[in-house]
Amino acid sequence: MKYIGVYSYAELIATGLTRKEIRRQCKTGDLIRLGRDRYADKAADQVVCEVARRGHVVSCLTALRYHGVWVPGTATKVHKRGNSDAYRKANALCRQYGRPESLRSAVDDVPTALRHAAKCVDGEELVAVCDSILNKELMTIDEIRTEMASAPLAKRRLLDVCDGHAQSGTESMVRCRLRSRRISVRVQVQIEGIGRVDLLVGDRLIIEIDSEEYHRTAEQYEEDRRRDRKAAELGYLTLRFTYAAVTTGWADAEGQVLAIVREGRHLRRGTKKKTDTRITSANP
Known part of the structure; x- marks a missing residue:
């Protein structure tokens, strides 16, 4: 996965930092507090930092691109999601089928990003995304089917024609x-x-x-x-x-x-x- 450099408080603690050390690094500038429960180091990805400052996480096609998955379109549009409160205030956020879930890492993992991508793309583009996930062995077809369980039948049927041998x-x-x-x-x-x-x-x-x-x-x-x-x-x-x-x-x-x-x-x-x-x- 592409280097991110943005962490939650829990993730910093998991690296071995103490609460005191986190406060010290914030004072020295080695860590930058982006907002509620989000910190960045000096080499952090600036796109992810900007999304974190707004209280959102990078998701959907953009998150999949960070994981090395082929996605349609260009890298200029940033796909992001928020919590339940965020969806009541903004319409430009990606959604999954079903209720919003909690925000964890600054960039969604592949299964979470895929669930949101399933609502953003259709047809051959969704097949291409799933092909890439399979080709890179990030998920199995059974795992993809599980994550797509809440998607409409028409989209779930597309999984029958996916092929992990495809190179692009x-x-x-x-x-x-x-x-x-x-x-x-x-x-x-x-x-x-x-x-x-x-x-x-x-x-x-x-x-x-x-x-x-x-x-x-x-x-x-x-x-x-x-x-x-x-x-x-x-x-x-x-x-x-x-x-x-x-x-x-x-x-x-x-x-x-x-x-x-x-x-x-x-x-x-x-x-x-x-x-x-x-x-x-x-x-x-």
């Missing part, structure tokens, strides 16, 4: 969109001579997707081209989509995929019912 949220989104079109797609497929590919449609259409955080070096760019050349030698087609292509230009990207599928070019001639021995997948 954009990959999850593309998988959901293609399957909604009744297109057969496999995730993180290992192909001999090429390596692991993000998605494989049919027998021979490889789809590689760049995540928002992915920045190519010259070496990475050349490796991508090498893989594409090798794929072509082995009879595969390759489409590469950027983060922008998935999030804002999907109509064009989807059109490319659909054109290939309609023409049957995603399938090998004469081997439609055979298995390519070069292909292995964790989730056939």
Whole structure:
């Protein structure tokens, strides 16, 4: 988890500090009192500090981002929650299904953040968030189901299509969109001579997707081209989509995929019912 540096009084005591030492550090400036039951050290995250000063805690998508989970959107919007009194005074706070709960750490843990995110996002975005949680082994699918027990049935059903093999949220989104079109797609497929590919449609259409955080070096760019050349030698087609292509230009990207599928070019001639021995997948 990203370094926070904001603590409750109980958390400071748990580190071994005494009440006297806490008061002394507040006087010397080593600790800064942000408000009721919240203290920060000199290296504390300023976004979390500002939320704590208002008596709230970082939650929902922002908290999940702090835990390293892929979330949709940008980091500019700060998702936060409060106690029961706070919800009577402010409307810009995230909520979970059911009653508000007590405020503990300055940043919610993954289960609490997920419960609040479940009310903020729908469809493929919720699937992508849960995929990321599974991929990073922060929770199991059974634990996610338990935390989502109070969510509407439509959202709980989305858990049936989650896949922890997905390496990025954009990959999850593309998988959901293609399957909604009744297109057969496999995730993180290992192909001999090429390596692991993000998605494989049919027998021979490889789809590689760049995540928002992915920045190519010259070496990475050349490796991508090498893989594409090798794929072509082995009879595969390759489409590469950027983060922008998935999030804002999907109509064009989807059109490319659909054109290939309609023409049957995603399938090998004469081997439609055979298995390519070069292909292995964790989730056939």
